[in-house]
Amino acid sequence: MTERLYYADSFLHEFEARVLAVAGEAGRVAVTLDRSAFYPASGGQVFDTGWLEIMPAASGTPHLRVNEVVEDEKTGEVLHIVDGDTAVFQTGTQVRGVIDAERRRNHMQQHSGQHVLSAAFEKLYGFATVSFHMGDDSCTIDLAADSVSASQLQVAEKLANEAVAEDRSVEVRFATPDEARAMGVRKIPPAEREKLRLIDVADFDLNACGGTHVRSTGQIGAILLRKTEKVKQGVRVEFVCGLRAVSIARRDFETLTEAAALFSTHIWEVPQQIRKWQNEIKAAQKAQHRLLEEVAELQAERMLLSAEQRGPRKLVVQYLADRDLGFIKMLAQKLTKNDGMVALLACGGGQPSLVFAQTAGSACDMGALMKQTVQTLGTRGGGNRDMAQGGAPDGERAERAVRNAASAIG
Ligand SMILES: [Zn+2]
Numbered sequence: 001m002t003e004r005l006y007y008a009d010s011f012l013h014e015f016e017a018r019v020l021a022v023a024g025e026a027g028r029v030a031v032t033l034d035r036s037a038f039y040p041a042s043g044g045q046v047f048d049t050g051w052l053e054i055m056p057a058a059s060g061t062p063h064l065r066v067n068e069v070v071e072d073e074k075t076g077e078v079l080h081i082v083d084g085d086t087a088v089f090q091t092g093t094q095v096r097g098v099i100d101a102e103r104r105r106n107h108m109q110q111h112s113g114q115h116v117l118s119a120a121f122e123k124l125y126g127f128a129t130v131s132f133h134m135g136d137d138s139c140t141i142d143l144a145a146d147s148v149s150a151s152q153l154q155v156a157e158k159l160a161n162e163a164v165a166e167d168r169s170v171e172v173r174f175a176t177p178d179e180a181r182a183m184g185v186r187k188i189p190p191a192e193r194e195k196l197r198l199i200d201v202a203d204f205d206l207n208a209c210g211g212t213h214v215r216s217t218g219q220i221g222a223i224l225l226r227k228t229e230k231v232k233q234g235v236r237v238e239f240v241c242g243l244r245a246v247s248i249a250r251r252d253f254e255t256l257t258e259a260a261a262l263f264s265t266h267i268w269e270v271p272q273q274i275r276k277w278q279n280e281i282k283a284a285q286k287a288q289h290r291l292l293e294e295v296a297e298l299q300a301e302r303m304l305l306s307a308e309q310r311g312p313r314k315l316v317v318q319y320l321a322d323r324d325l326g327f328i329k330m331l332a333q334k335l336t337k338n339d340g341m342v343a344l345l346a347c348g349g350g351q352p353s354l355v356f357a358q359t360a361g362s363a364c365d366m367g368a369l370m371k372q373t374v375q376t377l378g379t380r381g382g383g384n385r386d387m388a389q390g391g392a393p394d395g396e397r398a399e400r401a402v403r404n405a406a407s408a409i410g
Contacts, residue, residue: 002078003035007197008172010108010212012037013101016055019093020077030070030079031089037099040071040078044132045111045211048099052082055094062088066097104212109242110139112170112201112214113160113223117141117239119205120160125152128186130233138226138248140238148228148235157225167218168202180208224249292327300334307341310409313362316343317406319399324350325389332357332387342409346402348395354402357387369408373401 002020005012017033024030031052041047047069054062068081080097082089089095111134118129118141127143174195177188185198189208199209201217214220221242229236240248256267263273307314316335320328328345332355335343342358354373356366370388374381377397381390392398 001076002033004078005035005037006039006212007210009037010104011215013099013104015097017095017097019089019091019095021091022089024081027083029082029089031082031095032077032079033095033097036069036078036080037097038066038069038078038080039104039107039212040069042071043210044114044134045107046134046136048104048107050097050099052080052089053096053098054088055096057096064088106242106244107134108212108214109220110134110240110244111209111211112199112217113164113220113239113241114139114141115199115201115205115207115209115213116163116217116220117156117160117223117225117237118207119201120156120163121148121237122186124156124159127234138238138240138244140236142231142233142236144234146234147230148237153225153228153237157223160223163201163204164217164220164223167216168204169200169216170213171200171202172213173198173200221245293330296327296330296334300331303331303335303343304338310342313340313342313358313364313409314338315406315409316341316345317402318344319346319348319395319402321348321395323347325353325355328353328355329389331355336360336386344402344405344409346392346395346398348398352392352395352398354381354390354392354398354405355388356383356405358385360386362386364409369405372408373405376404377401 005015015035015037017035019031020034021032022029038050039045039048049068050066052064052066064082066080066082070079070081072079114132121127121129121143125145127145127148130142130144133140175183175198176194177196180188180196180198183198183206185206185208187208189196196208197210198206199213200206222245223239223241224245226238226240228238256270259270260267263270265273303316303318304314307316324347328347332343332345335341336357336359338359340359340362342362342364343356345355347353354370356370358364358366365385366388367383367385370381370383370390374390377392379391379393381388383389392401
Protein backbone atom coordinates (compact mmCIF):
# COMPACT_ATOMS: atom_id res chain seq x y z
CA MET A 1 0.00 0.00 0.00
CA THR A 2 1.20 3.55 -0.74
CA GLU A 3 3.31 4.88 2.12
CA ARG A 4 1.71 8.19 3.03
CA LEU A 5 4.53 10.62 3.59
CA TYR A 6 2.24 13.46 4.66
CA TYR A 7 1.22 11.39 7.70
CA ALA A 8 4.51 12.24 9.38
CA ASP A 9 5.36 15.53 7.64
CA SER A 10 2.78 17.94 6.24
CA PHE A 11 5.54 20.26 5.03
CA LEU A 12 7.17 17.75 2.70
CA HIS A 13 6.56 19.27 -0.74
CA GLU A 14 8.98 17.16 -2.80
CA PHE A 15 9.73 13.44 -2.70
CA GLU A 16 11.02 10.58 -4.81
CA ALA A 17 9.08 7.41 -5.46
CA ARG A 18 8.70 4.39 -7.73
CA VAL A 19 5.69 3.72 -9.97
CA LEU A 20 3.81 0.60 -8.83
CA ALA A 21 0.98 0.64 -11.35
CA VAL A 22 -0.48 2.69 -14.21
CA ALA A 23 -4.17 2.33 -15.13
CA GLY A 24 -6.88 4.13 -17.05
CA GLU A 25 -6.97 5.86 -20.40
CA ALA A 26 -5.48 8.95 -22.00
CA GLY A 27 -6.61 12.12 -20.23
CA ARG A 28 -7.28 10.30 -16.99
CA VAL A 29 -4.51 7.96 -16.02
CA ALA A 30 -4.17 6.79 -12.43
CA VAL A 31 -0.58 6.37 -11.28
CA THR A 32 0.10 4.43 -8.08
CA LEU A 33 3.39 5.10 -6.29
CA ASP A 34 5.14 3.17 -3.52
CA ARG A 35 5.23 6.37 -1.44
CA SER A 36 3.56 9.74 -1.82
CA ALA A 37 3.28 13.11 -0.12
CA PHE A 38 0.14 13.93 -2.16
CA TYR A 39 -2.98 14.15 -0.01
CA PRO A 40 -5.97 12.34 -1.53
CA ALA A 41 -9.50 13.73 -1.09
CA SER A 42 -10.80 12.35 2.22
CA GLY A 43 -12.08 13.30 5.66
CA GLY A 44 -13.54 16.59 4.46
CA GLN A 45 -10.19 17.86 3.13
CA VAL A 46 -9.74 18.34 -0.62
CA PHE A 47 -6.82 16.80 -2.53
CA ASP A 48 -3.41 18.21 -3.42
CA THR A 49 -2.34 18.99 -6.96
CA GLY A 50 1.18 19.17 -8.34
CA TRP A 51 3.54 17.46 -10.78
CA LEU A 52 5.27 14.15 -11.39
CA GLU A 53 8.67 14.19 -13.11
CA ILE A 54 10.48 11.23 -14.56
CA MET A 55 13.88 10.61 -12.92
CA PRO A 56 16.68 11.30 -13.45
CA ALA A 57 15.60 14.84 -14.14
CA ALA A 58 17.20 16.54 -17.13
CA SER A 59 16.09 19.15 -19.62
CA GLY A 60 13.23 17.75 -21.62
CA THR A 61 12.26 15.28 -18.88
CA PRO A 62 8.49 14.67 -18.97
CA HIS A 63 6.72 16.80 -16.40
CA LEU A 64 3.13 15.72 -15.86
CA ARG A 65 0.42 17.61 -14.08
CA VAL A 66 -1.35 15.84 -11.21
CA ASN A 67 -4.90 17.19 -11.44
CA GLU A 68 -6.54 15.11 -8.79
CA VAL A 69 -5.57 12.63 -6.09
CA VAL A 70 -8.01 10.04 -4.84
CA GLU A 71 -8.05 7.08 -2.51
CA ASP A 72 -8.91 3.68 -3.97
CA GLU A 73 -11.70 2.61 -1.62
CA LYS A 74 -10.99 -1.09 -2.04
CA THR A 75 -7.19 -1.20 -1.86
CA GLY A 76 -6.50 1.97 0.12
CA GLU A 77 -3.90 3.00 -2.49
CA VAL A 78 -3.37 6.66 -3.34
CA LEU A 79 -4.14 7.27 -7.03
CA HIS A 80 -2.51 10.23 -8.78
CA ILE A 81 -4.67 11.29 -11.73
CA VAL A 82 -2.44 12.80 -14.43
CA ASP A 83 -2.85 13.97 -17.99
CA GLY A 84 -0.41 14.40 -20.88
CA ASP A 85 1.73 11.71 -22.48
CA THR A 86 1.36 9.10 -19.79
CA ALA A 87 3.07 6.41 -21.88
CA VAL A 88 6.26 7.58 -20.15
CA PHE A 89 5.08 5.92 -16.95
CA GLN A 90 5.79 2.27 -16.49
CA THR A 91 5.93 0.05 -13.50
CA GLY A 92 9.28 0.64 -11.88
CA THR A 93 9.79 4.18 -13.28
CA GLN A 94 11.45 6.47 -10.73
CA VAL A 95 9.62 9.76 -10.31
CA ARG A 96 9.92 12.96 -8.34
CA GLY A 97 6.68 14.34 -6.96
CA VAL A 98 6.23 18.06 -6.43
CA ILE A 99 3.23 19.35 -4.53
CA ASP A 100 1.59 22.69 -5.16
CA ALA A 101 2.78 24.21 -1.87
CA GLU A 102 0.45 27.20 -1.88
CA ARG A 103 -2.61 25.01 -2.26
CA ARG A 104 -1.33 22.66 0.48
CA ARG A 105 -0.79 25.59 2.86
CA ASN A 106 -4.29 26.84 2.12
CA HIS A 107 -5.77 23.42 2.97
CA MET A 108 -3.68 23.08 6.12
CA GLN A 109 -4.84 26.48 7.33
CA GLN A 110 -8.47 25.49 6.77
CA HIS A 111 -8.17 22.04 8.31
CA SER A 112 -6.14 22.99 11.40
CA GLY A 113 -8.45 25.98 11.80
CA GLN A 114 -11.38 23.59 11.76
CA HIS A 115 -9.90 21.51 14.61
CA VAL A 116 -9.39 24.63 16.72
CA LEU A 117 -12.85 26.00 15.93
CA SER A 118 -14.57 22.66 16.65
CA ALA A 119 -12.73 22.46 19.97
CA ALA A 120 -13.85 26.01 20.82
CA PHE A 121 -17.54 25.16 20.23
CA GLU A 122 -17.16 21.95 22.23
CA LYS A 123 -15.41 23.65 25.16
CA LEU A 124 -17.81 26.59 25.31
CA TYR A 125 -21.18 25.04 24.59
CA GLY A 126 -20.68 21.26 24.30
CA PHE A 127 -21.60 21.40 20.59
CA ALA A 128 -19.92 18.42 18.91
CA THR A 129 -18.81 18.69 15.28
CA VAL A 130 -20.70 16.08 13.26
CA SER A 131 -19.06 16.75 9.90
CA PHE A 132 -16.55 18.97 8.13
CA HIS A 133 -16.54 20.07 4.51
CA MET A 134 -13.82 22.01 2.70
CA GLY A 135 -14.97 23.85 -0.41
CA ASP A 136 -13.11 25.95 -2.95
CA ASP A 137 -14.32 29.20 -1.40
CA SER A 138 -15.28 28.40 2.15
CA CYS A 139 -15.48 25.59 4.69
CA THR A 140 -18.28 24.39 6.92
CA ILE A 141 -18.74 22.36 10.07
CA ASP A 142 -22.05 20.90 11.13
CA LEU A 143 -22.60 21.25 14.87
CA ALA A 144 -24.91 19.01 16.89
CA ALA A 145 -26.95 21.94 18.19
CA ASP A 146 -30.55 23.15 17.90
CA SER A 147 -29.38 26.69 17.33
CA VAL A 148 -26.25 28.84 17.52
CA SER A 149 -26.82 32.48 18.44
CA ALA A 150 -24.88 35.40 17.00
CA SER A 151 -23.20 35.97 20.36
CA GLN A 152 -22.21 32.28 20.70
CA LEU A 153 -20.67 32.58 17.24
CA GLN A 154 -18.69 35.62 18.30
CA VAL A 155 -17.47 34.06 21.54
CA ALA A 156 -16.38 30.86 19.77
CA GLU A 157 -14.61 32.89 17.08
CA LYS A 158 -12.78 34.84 19.77
CA LEU A 159 -11.68 31.74 21.70
CA ALA A 160 -10.51 30.04 18.48
CA ASN A 161 -8.48 33.10 17.47
CA GLU A 162 -6.99 33.34 20.96
CA ALA A 163 -5.79 29.75 20.51
CA VAL A 164 -4.24 30.90 17.20
CA ALA A 165 -2.57 33.90 18.83
CA GLU A 166 -1.15 31.67 21.59
CA ASP A 167 0.69 29.79 18.83
CA ARG A 168 0.08 26.37 20.40
CA SER A 169 2.11 23.50 18.99
CA VAL A 170 0.31 21.03 16.71
CA GLU A 171 1.78 17.54 16.84
CA VAL A 172 1.04 14.24 15.14
CA ARG A 173 0.82 11.24 17.51
CA PHE A 174 0.11 7.61 16.84
CA ALA A 175 -1.84 5.50 19.34
CA THR A 176 -3.95 2.34 19.51
CA PRO A 177 -7.71 2.94 19.85
CA ASP A 178 -7.50 1.95 23.54
CA GLU A 179 -4.64 4.33 24.19
CA ALA A 180 -6.52 7.06 22.34
CA ARG A 181 -9.60 6.47 24.48
CA ALA A 182 -7.48 6.70 27.63
CA MET A 183 -6.05 9.99 26.32
CA GLY A 184 -9.57 11.36 26.10
CA VAL A 185 -10.06 11.32 22.32
CA ARG A 186 -13.82 11.65 21.94
CA LYS A 187 -14.45 10.39 18.43
CA ILE A 188 -12.67 7.11 17.77
CA PRO A 189 -13.09 6.16 14.07
CA PRO A 190 -15.14 2.99 13.60
CA ALA A 191 -12.64 1.38 11.17
CA GLU A 192 -10.55 -1.43 12.62
CA ARG A 193 -7.09 0.05 12.74
CA GLU A 194 -4.06 -0.89 14.79
CA LYS A 195 -2.79 2.63 15.13
CA LEU A 196 -4.74 5.85 15.01
CA ARG A 197 -3.20 9.09 13.87
CA LEU A 198 -3.94 11.83 16.36
CA ILE A 199 -3.61 15.56 15.90
CA ASP A 200 -2.66 17.18 19.19
CA VAL A 201 -3.21 20.91 19.54
CA ALA A 202 -1.33 21.52 22.80
CA ASP A 203 -3.74 21.68 25.76
CA PHE A 204 -6.60 22.58 23.46
CA ASP A 205 -7.65 19.65 21.26
CA LEU A 206 -6.82 16.01 20.59
CA ASN A 207 -8.50 14.31 17.65
CA ALA A 208 -8.10 11.32 15.36
CA CYS A 209 -7.48 12.70 11.85
CA GLY A 210 -5.66 11.77 8.66
CA GLY A 211 -5.37 15.32 7.29
CA THR A 212 -2.46 17.67 6.77
CA HIS A 213 -1.88 20.21 9.53
CA VAL A 214 0.21 23.23 10.44
CA ARG A 215 3.10 22.95 12.94
CA SER A 216 1.63 25.45 15.35
CA THR A 217 -1.68 27.27 15.56
CA GLY A 218 -0.04 30.61 14.67
CA GLN A 219 0.31 29.30 11.10
CA ILE A 220 -3.49 29.18 10.81
CA GLY A 221 -3.33 32.96 10.72
CA ALA A 222 -6.96 33.78 11.46
CA ILE A 223 -10.32 32.08 11.80
CA LEU A 224 -13.24 34.04 10.42
CA LEU A 225 -16.79 32.82 10.97
CA ARG A 226 -19.44 33.65 8.42
CA LYS A 227 -23.05 32.58 8.11
CA THR A 228 -24.92 29.81 9.90
CA GLU A 229 -27.68 27.70 8.46
CA LYS A 230 -30.08 25.18 9.98
CA VAL A 231 -29.48 21.70 8.54
CA LYS A 232 -30.92 18.26 9.21
CA GLN A 233 -28.20 17.23 11.63
CA GLY A 234 -27.91 20.57 13.43
CA VAL A 235 -26.42 23.94 12.58
CA ARG A 236 -23.97 24.50 9.72
CA VAL A 237 -21.30 27.12 10.43
CA GLU A 238 -19.39 28.56 7.49
CA PHE A 239 -15.82 29.74 8.12
CA VAL A 240 -12.55 30.59 6.38
CA CYS A 241 -9.01 30.57 7.71
CA GLY A 242 -5.61 32.09 6.99
CA LEU A 243 -4.95 33.79 3.68
CA ARG A 244 -8.40 32.78 2.51
CA ALA A 245 -9.86 34.79 5.40
CA VAL A 246 -7.81 37.78 4.28
CA SER A 247 -8.88 37.54 0.63
CA ILE A 248 -12.55 37.06 1.52
CA ALA A 249 -12.42 39.98 3.98
CA ARG A 250 -10.87 42.09 1.20
CA ARG A 251 -13.71 41.15 -1.15
CA ASP A 252 -16.29 41.97 1.53
CA PHE A 253 -14.61 45.32 2.11
CA GLU A 254 -14.57 46.16 -1.61
CA THR A 255 -18.25 45.26 -1.92
CA LEU A 256 -19.12 47.42 1.07
CA THR A 257 -16.95 50.26 -0.22
CA GLU A 258 -18.79 50.17 -3.55
CA ALA A 259 -22.14 50.19 -1.75
CA ALA A 260 -21.01 53.03 0.52
CA ALA A 261 -19.91 55.08 -2.52
CA LEU A 262 -23.36 54.62 -4.08
CA PHE A 263 -24.90 56.02 -0.91
CA SER A 264 -22.11 58.60 -0.43
CA THR A 265 -21.57 57.39 3.09
CA HIS A 266 -19.13 55.48 5.30
CA ILE A 267 -19.27 51.66 5.03
CA TRP A 268 -20.58 51.35 8.59
CA GLU A 269 -23.51 53.61 7.71
CA VAL A 270 -24.62 51.48 4.74
CA PRO A 271 -27.41 49.54 6.54
CA GLN A 272 -28.78 52.77 8.03
CA GLN A 273 -28.73 54.40 4.58
CA ILE A 274 -30.52 51.44 3.01
CA ARG A 275 -33.20 51.61 5.71
CA LYS A 276 -33.61 55.33 5.06
CA TRP A 277 -33.94 54.73 1.30
CA GLN A 278 -36.44 51.94 1.85
CA ASN A 279 -38.61 54.27 3.90
CA GLU A 280 -38.32 57.00 1.29
CA ILE A 281 -39.27 54.58 -1.49
CA LYS A 282 -42.29 53.40 0.50
CA ALA A 283 -43.40 57.00 1.08
CA ALA A 284 -42.90 57.84 -2.61
CA GLN A 285 -44.92 54.80 -3.64
CA LYS A 286 -47.74 55.84 -1.33
CA ALA A 287 -47.72 59.36 -2.74
CA GLN A 288 -47.71 58.03 -6.29
CA HIS A 289 -50.66 55.77 -5.52
CA ARG A 290 -52.63 58.70 -4.11
CA LEU A 291 -51.90 60.74 -7.25
CA LEU A 292 -52.93 57.91 -9.54
CA GLU A 293 -56.19 57.59 -7.60
CA GLU A 294 -56.86 61.27 -8.23
CA VAL A 295 -56.00 60.96 -11.92
CA ALA A 296 -58.25 57.89 -12.22
CA GLU A 297 -61.06 59.76 -10.51
CA LEU A 298 -60.78 62.69 -12.95
CA GLN A 299 -60.44 60.44 -15.97
CA ALA A 300 -63.50 58.43 -14.89
CA GLU A 301 -65.55 61.63 -14.63
CA ARG A 302 -64.51 62.66 -18.12
CA MET A 303 -65.24 59.23 -19.57
CA LEU A 304 -68.68 59.23 -18.01
CA LEU A 305 -69.53 62.42 -19.93
CA SER A 306 -68.78 60.76 -23.24
CA ALA A 307 -70.16 57.31 -22.32
CA GLU A 308 -72.33 55.75 -25.01
CA GLN A 309 -75.87 54.93 -24.03
CA ARG A 310 -76.59 51.40 -25.13
CA GLY A 311 -80.05 50.20 -24.18
CA PRO A 312 -80.38 50.42 -20.40
CA ARG A 313 -76.61 50.85 -19.85
CA LYS A 314 -73.86 53.32 -20.31
CA LEU A 315 -70.85 51.88 -22.12
CA VAL A 316 -67.23 53.05 -21.87
CA VAL A 317 -64.70 51.48 -24.26
CA GLN A 318 -61.18 52.77 -23.96
CA TYR A 319 -57.59 51.81 -24.73
CA LEU A 320 -54.91 53.60 -22.68
CA ALA A 321 -51.54 53.09 -24.36
CA ASP A 322 -49.35 54.39 -21.52
CA ARG A 323 -51.22 53.04 -18.49
CA ASP A 324 -50.79 49.67 -16.78
CA LEU A 325 -53.14 47.03 -15.43
CA GLY A 326 -53.16 48.52 -11.92
CA PHE A 327 -54.40 51.84 -13.27
CA ILE A 328 -57.15 50.49 -15.53
CA LYS A 329 -58.44 48.35 -12.66
CA MET A 330 -58.61 51.48 -10.51
CA LEU A 331 -60.41 53.26 -13.34
CA ALA A 332 -62.88 50.38 -13.79
CA GLN A 333 -63.71 50.47 -10.07
CA LYS A 334 -64.40 54.18 -10.17
CA LEU A 335 -66.53 53.96 -13.33
CA THR A 336 -68.67 51.09 -12.08
CA LYS A 337 -69.57 52.96 -8.86
CA ASN A 338 -72.14 54.66 -11.10
CA ASP A 339 -75.45 52.98 -11.94
CA GLY A 340 -75.78 50.90 -15.10
CA MET A 341 -72.16 51.11 -16.21
CA VAL A 342 -70.17 48.74 -18.36
CA ALA A 343 -66.44 49.54 -18.76
CA LEU A 344 -64.30 47.71 -21.29
CA LEU A 345 -60.74 48.91 -20.78
CA ALA A 346 -57.35 47.99 -22.18
CA CYS A 347 -53.81 49.17 -21.54
CA GLY A 348 -50.51 49.00 -23.37
CA GLY A 349 -48.14 49.89 -20.51
CA GLY A 350 -46.35 47.10 -18.62
CA GLN A 351 -47.93 43.84 -19.67
CA PRO A 352 -50.72 44.78 -22.16
CA SER A 353 -53.98 43.81 -20.42
CA LEU A 354 -57.75 43.98 -20.49
CA VAL A 355 -60.26 44.76 -17.75
CA PHE A 356 -64.00 44.28 -18.22
CA ALA A 357 -66.25 45.54 -15.43
CA GLN A 358 -69.88 46.41 -14.80
CA THR A 359 -71.87 48.01 -11.98
CA ALA A 360 -72.28 45.29 -9.37
CA GLY A 361 -75.26 43.03 -10.04
CA SER A 362 -75.90 44.17 -13.62
CA ALA A 363 -77.15 41.76 -16.27
CA CYS A 364 -74.02 41.12 -18.39
CA ASP A 365 -71.39 38.49 -17.64
CA MET A 366 -67.89 40.03 -17.71
CA GLY A 367 -66.18 36.74 -16.79
CA ALA A 368 -67.73 34.96 -19.79
CA LEU A 369 -66.96 37.87 -22.12
CA MET A 370 -63.33 37.88 -20.94
CA LYS A 371 -63.02 34.13 -21.41
CA GLN A 372 -64.25 34.44 -24.98
CA THR A 373 -61.88 37.34 -25.65
CA VAL A 374 -58.71 35.72 -24.29
CA GLN A 375 -59.54 32.58 -26.22
CA THR A 376 -59.36 34.58 -29.44
CA LEU A 377 -56.17 36.27 -28.29
CA GLY A 378 -54.52 33.05 -27.17
CA THR A 379 -53.83 34.47 -23.70
CA ARG A 380 -55.16 33.81 -20.21
CA GLY A 381 -57.72 35.55 -18.09
CA GLY A 382 -60.93 35.29 -16.12
CA GLY A 383 -63.01 36.70 -13.31
CA ASN A 384 -66.58 36.88 -12.08
CA ARG A 385 -69.77 38.35 -13.53
CA ASP A 386 -68.93 41.90 -12.48
CA MET A 387 -65.17 42.10 -12.93
CA ALA A 388 -62.67 40.20 -15.08
CA GLN A 389 -59.13 40.70 -16.33
CA GLY A 390 -56.91 39.12 -18.94
CA GLY A 391 -53.68 39.45 -20.89
CA ALA A 392 -53.08 40.65 -24.44
CA PRO A 393 -50.09 39.84 -26.68
CA ASP A 394 -49.50 43.55 -27.45
CA GLY A 395 -51.14 46.98 -27.26
CA GLU A 396 -52.57 46.90 -30.74
CA ARG A 397 -54.41 43.63 -30.22
CA ALA A 398 -55.53 44.76 -26.76
CA GLU A 399 -57.15 47.80 -28.36
CA ARG A 400 -58.85 45.72 -31.05
CA ALA A 401 -60.05 43.22 -28.43
CA VAL A 402 -61.97 45.84 -26.40
CA ARG A 403 -63.66 47.17 -29.55
CA ASN A 404 -64.72 43.64 -30.52
CA ALA A 405 -65.94 42.92 -27.00
CA ALA A 406 -68.05 46.12 -27.12
CA SER A 407 -70.10 44.70 -29.98
CA ALA A 408 -71.23 41.90 -27.67
CA ILE A 409 -72.84 44.37 -25.24
CA GLY A 410 -76.45 44.75 -26.24
ZN1 LIG B 1 -9.22 16.62 10.84
